[in-house]
Amino acid sequence: MSNRIKVASQDSTHSNLFDLSIPELEEMSRKLRRHIITMIATAGSGHPGGSLSAVDIIAALYFKIMHHDPHNPGWEERDRFILSKGHGTPALYAVLAESDYFPVEELTTLRKLDSRLQGHTDRNLTPGVEMSAGSLGQGLSFGIGIALAAKLDDRDYQTYILLGDGECEEGQTWEAALSAAHFKLDNLTVAIDRNRQQLSGWTRNIMDIEPLNEKWQAFGWHTIEIDGHRFNQVLAAFEEAKTIKGKPTVIIAQTIKGKGVSFMENNVEFHGKAPTLEEAKRALKELE
Amino acid sequence: MTVEASTREAYGRTLIELGRQNKDIVVLDADLSLSTMTHLFAQEFPERFFDCGLEEQNMIGIAAGLAASGKIVFASSFAVFASCRCFDQLRLCVSQPKLNVKIVATHGGITVGEDGTSHHAIEDLSLYCSLPSFTVIVPADAVETTKAVKAAAATYGPFYIRLSRPRTPLIYHEDHHFIVGKSITLRRGKDVTIIALGIMVAKALQAAQKLATQGIDSRVIDMHTLNPLDEEAIIKAASQTGAIVVAEEHLAHGGLGSRVAQIVAKEKPVPMAFVNLKDQYALSGKPEELLRRSGLTTEGIEGAVKQVVQKK
Numbered sequence: 378m379s380n381r382i383k384v385a386s387q388d389s390t391h392s393n394l395f396d397l398s399i400p401e402l403e404e405m406s407r408k409l410r411r412h413i414i415t416m417i418a419t420a421g422s423g424h425p426g427g428s429l430s431a432v433d434i435i436a437a438l439y440f441k442i443m444h445h446d447p448h449n450p451g452w453e454e455r456d457r458f459i460l461s462k463g464h465g466t467p468a469l470y471a472v473l474a475e476s477d478y479f480p481v482e483e484l485t486t487l488r489k490l491d492s493r494l495q496g497h498t499d500r501n502l503t504p505g506v507e508m509s510a511g512s513l514g515q516g517l518s519f520g521i522g523i524a525l526a527a528k529l530d531d532r533d534y535q536t537y538i539l540l541g542d543g544e545c546e547e548g549q550t551w552e553a554a555l556s557a558a559h560f561k562l563d564n565l566t567v568a569i570d571r572n573r574q575q576l577s578g579w580t581r582n583i584m585d586i587e588p589l590n591e592k593w594q595a596f597g598w599h600t601i602e603i604d605g606h607r608f609n610q611v612l613a614a615f616e617e618a619k620t621i622k623g624k625p626t627v628i629i630a631q632t633i634k635g636k637g638v639s640f641m642e643n644n645v646e647f648h649g650k651a652p653t654l655e656e657a658k659r660a661l662k663e664l665e
Numbered sequence: 666m667t668v669e670a671s672t673r674e675a676y677g678r679t680l681i682e683l684g685r686q687n688k689d690i691v692v693l694d695a696d697l698s699l700s701t702m703t704h705l706f707a708q709e710f711p712e713r714f715f716d717c718g719l720e721e722q723n724m725i726g727i728a729a730g731l732a733a734s735g736k737i738v739f740a741s742s743f744a745v746f747a748s749c750r751c752f753d754q755l756r757l758c759v760s761q762p763k764l765n766v767k768i769v770a771t772h773g774g775i776t777v778g779e780d781g782t783s784h785h786a787i788e789d790l791s792l793y794c795s796l797p798s799f800t801v802i803v804p805a806d807a808v809e810t811t812k813a814v815k816a817a818a819a820t821y822g823p824f825y826i827r828l829s830r831p832r833t834p835l836i837y838h839e840d841h842h843f844i845v846g847k848s849i850t851l852r853r854g855k856d857v858t859i860i861a862l863g864i865m866v867a868k869a870l871q872a873a874q875k876l877a878t879q880g881i882d883s884r885v886i887d888m889h890t891l892n893p894l895d896e897e898a899i900i901k902a903a904s905q906t907g908a909i910v911v912a913e914e915h916l917a918h919g920g921l922g923s924r925v926a927q928i929v930a931k932e933k934p935v936p937m938a939f940v941n942l943k944d945q946y947a948l949s950g951k952p953e954e955l956l957r958r959s960g961l962t963t964e965g966i967e968g969a970v971k972q973v974v975q976k977k
Contacts, residue, residue, distance in 0.1 A: 500733070500762050507733065509762045512753050518723045519758060522730020522738075525715065529691070529736070549754070552723035560715070 394447075395440040395476065399608045402440060405475065406433050406608075410637045411664045412471035412484055418657035420488040423496070424464040426647040430572035430605070430632040431539060432468040435460075437611040438537055439472045447477040450504045456534050457523050459508045461516020462541035462570065463497035464649070469506070470494050478505035514547025516540065517567060521557050524565040535619070536565045543575035545586045551596070557625045558597030566618040567598075567627040570605065572634035576648050593627045605630025638663055667867075669832040670807035673771040676828060677702025679814040680739060684710045690818065691731050693740040695721050700830075701741040701771045721750040725766075729758035732765040737818055743777070744770035744786030744827050752792055759823045760796040766824075767817045768793075773803070773827040774914035775942065775959065776864065776952035786827070787942055791919025793825040794892050800845060801891040803827045805866035806836045809889060812843035820845060827863065831952050834867040836887075848895040854884035857970050858902035858909050860925055862888050865912040865940070865961065872966035881974060891921055896928050903933035908973045912940040912966050914956075936976035938969040 397405060409432050417423035435458070439445065443456040460469050467487065474481045479493065486492035493502045497511030508519050520538040527534050544550055557565055575583055586592075593600050599621045603610040611630065618626035634648070635641025638660040641652075652660055684690045684706055692714045698704040707714035717724035721742055728740040741747070747770035748755075759766045770789065777784045793801045800822065804810040810828060817824040836851070843849075851866070852873050861869040866887045873883035884906055886898060902909060909929060911922040922939040929935060940961060947955050956962055 509757060512757045515722075515726050515754060515758055518726020518754070519730040519733070521723075522727040522732070523734050524730075525727065526731050526734030526736055529713065530734075549720075549722045549726070552720035553726065556717060556720060556723055556727070559718075 393441050393443060394445070397440040402436060402608045405440060406436050407637070407664050409436055409468065409471040409475065411661055412474070412481070413467045414638070414652060414657050414660045414664065416467050416470065416484050416487045417651045418654060419485045420651065422488060422651050423467055424649050425467070425641060425652060426574065426634040426644070427462060427465045427541060427570065427572065428468040429636045429638065429641065430634045431462070431465045431570045432471065433606050433608065434539060434568050434570065434611055434630055435468050435472050437608055437615065439476050441612055442615045443537070444534070447473075447505065450478060454532060454534055457507050457520070457536045459516045459520045459523070459536065459538040460498055461510055461538055462513065462544060463510030465539070465541070465570070466498050469498065470503070473503070473505040479503070513541070513544045514549040517550055517553035517557065520565055521553055521560065521562060524557075524562045525560060527564050534564070538565070538567045540567055540569045542569055542571045542573065542580055542586060542589075545569065545589065546584045554593065554596040554598065561623050562625045563622050565625045566615065567625065569627060569629050570632050571629050572632045574634045574643070574645050574648065578645055589629055593629075597624055599624050599626040600629065601626065602629045603631070605632035606636055667834045670835050671832045672804060672807050672810040672828040673700070673702045673830070675807035675810040676769055676771070676814055677705035679811045680706040681709055683815065683818050684713065687737065687818070689736050691715070691736045691738050693717055693724050693728055693738065695719060695724050695742045695746065697742050700743070701769070703739070703741050721746050722754045725751045725754035726758050728766045729762070729764050733762070737765055737767070739767045739769055741769050741771065743784065744773040744789045745784055748786060748789035748792045756796060760798045763798045763822055765821050767826070768824065769814065769826045769828065771828045772830045774829065774863065775947040775955045776914065777830050778952040778955060779949050781949040782946045785947055787914070787916045787946070789827060790891055790913070790915050790921065794919065794924065796823070799823045799825050799892060801825045802845070802889055803863040803891065804889055805863060805887050806833055808835065808837040808839060808841050809843060812841060813889065816843060816845050829864055833864050836867055836870070843889075846890045846893045846895060848889065848898045849887040850884065850898070851887055852883065852885040854882040855906055856882045856908070857974050858884040858886060858906045859912060859966060859970065860886045860888050860899070860902065860909060860921065861912040862891070862921055863914055865914060868961070868963045869912055869966055871963040872970065875963065875967055876970055881970060883970060888921060888925070891924060894924055894928065896932070899925055899928045900932045903929050903935045907977050908936045910938045910940065910966060910969045910973055912961070914961055915941055917941050917943050936973045938973040940965050940969050
């Protein structure tokens with residue numbers, strides 16, 4: 378279990394401590410997916426579909442893009458990551474464990490009594506978690522507060538917020554979209570995990586959010602559309618976002634719910650259902 | 666003659682003082698800064714003031730994010746919007762993570778008056794008291810407002826402070842000693858205790874004076890802090906006076922009356938009576954007319970006292 382990357386303490390240079398190459402990121406992403414399956418199967422509940430669709434974006438941030446120090450989670454200059462879609466937290470926990478915020482062995486305590494790994498994120502319990510989320514549509518507002526604080530304190534850190542596409546149905550998301558542009562927050566980047574499904578079906582059938590790109594543009598954002606499972610595109614999008622001045626950037630990442638496990642892909646059943654132990658075995662085999 | 670002063674003006678002026686002392690004080694509003702008086706802070710510290718427009722839910726999330734980044738955040742709106750409109754945001758983003766956000770809401774209760782039912786904040790105390798980490802305060806006058814706002818800035822954690830639209834009678838001098846969670850006994854008495862907050866404190870004092878001429882000796886307590894509640898003072902009042910009247914500008918359920926009754930029932934059951942808005946909304950009208958119609962008056966408190974004293 379302990380083939381973790383050894384991290385040195387963050388120095389003042391602005392670089393990612395891990396700096397993984399694309400092949401290394403791809404290997405890491407398979408490992409993270411195995412963690413997600415094992416955690417949720419062990420817990421007997423959780424949200425595999427949206428964790429598997431989001432994990433590549435989170436991995437790209439923590440292992441290549443963000444400046445952060447797992448051994449000093451409160452480092453004031455760190456880039457911040459906000460998981461607004463709190464139910465995708467197994468993906469975040471897997472990334473935080475692999476980057477040594479806490480031991481990988483702790484992952485299987487997910488959702489258990491007295492665990493630091495709650496069913497949805499808790500910023501007071503888990504090292505590295507910035508926001509207590511779980512009620513949807515609130516992460517962008519929280520991220521705006523953090524980005525405004527950076528401007529007030531003249532700090533260089535970036536704020537990244539991962540939204541689910543279902544969250545784009547929440548009114549507050551659009552309140553926040555208006556205000557981030559109004560406040561000209563070019564130090565804030567949103568990634569939308571556009572897996573096209575929500576709890577009870579396809580978003581286009583439940584509540585159609587298209588045209589998504591045009592909506593964000595109309596709200597004053599710089600928009601980028603990518604394949605959210607291709608690391609070269611994910612990394613390029615985050616790099617592009619850093620160069621945009623005077624307005625926030627949104628990256629609409631086309632993803633596949635349940636990505637990486639054949640019988641979970643685009644299968645809405647696995648939005649909020651744990652795999653059985655038999656299914657978990659099959660999934661882990663596919664992810665070897 | 667009674668001297669009156671505005672609690673919301675006291676808030677605005679106190680914010681400026683706090684802003685001068687501490688650069689980490691940040692103020693948010695939702696398009697009501699001219700009424701909540703946060704515009705006074707905005708004029709002096711434009712870079713530390715953010716008008717969030719008519720986005721109360723977003724404002725609470727932003728407040729939480731700023732607080733998570735080390736800021737002491739004051740966020741203001743009318744009490745009805747600062748409670749009902751953004752309750753889930755208060756719960757998830759402020760109460761659960763116990764962040765350093767101070768909600769100071771003006772236009773509490775029915776004394777908003779003519780704007781009518783939609784603008785009467787009469788559920789706010791119940792909602793805020795249901796959130797475990799919130800300290801909830803309703804100052805009785807402008808002096809106490811200043812003290813409460815300063816205490817909120819100096820104490821880490823979520824606060825809700827409810828202020829009024831109209832000017833309210835001054836009760837305290839500038840040397841008023843205010844401690845969060847510690848009630849103030851304004852009048853000693855042995856026959857009955859009137860526990861009040863906000864605008865009802867001045868009315869309770871008047872009622873006590875009138876009752877004294879009729880041979881009823883009333884204790885009057887300013888229970889400015891609803892959460893945490895001064896249980897000791899309540900138990901003492903029950904033990905020593907044997908009857909309690911609770912007066913508040915709020916619905917019957919979940920406010921000060923409910924909270925005091927819970928302590929009395931558990932520790933020292935005595936007859937109680939309640940002066941509040943019962944279980945109904947008020948309509949448009951002048952503040953004084955609405956208070957009279959709802960029985961939130963000196964006479965209303967007197968009546969409740971006489972009723973409860975008979976049950977002893």
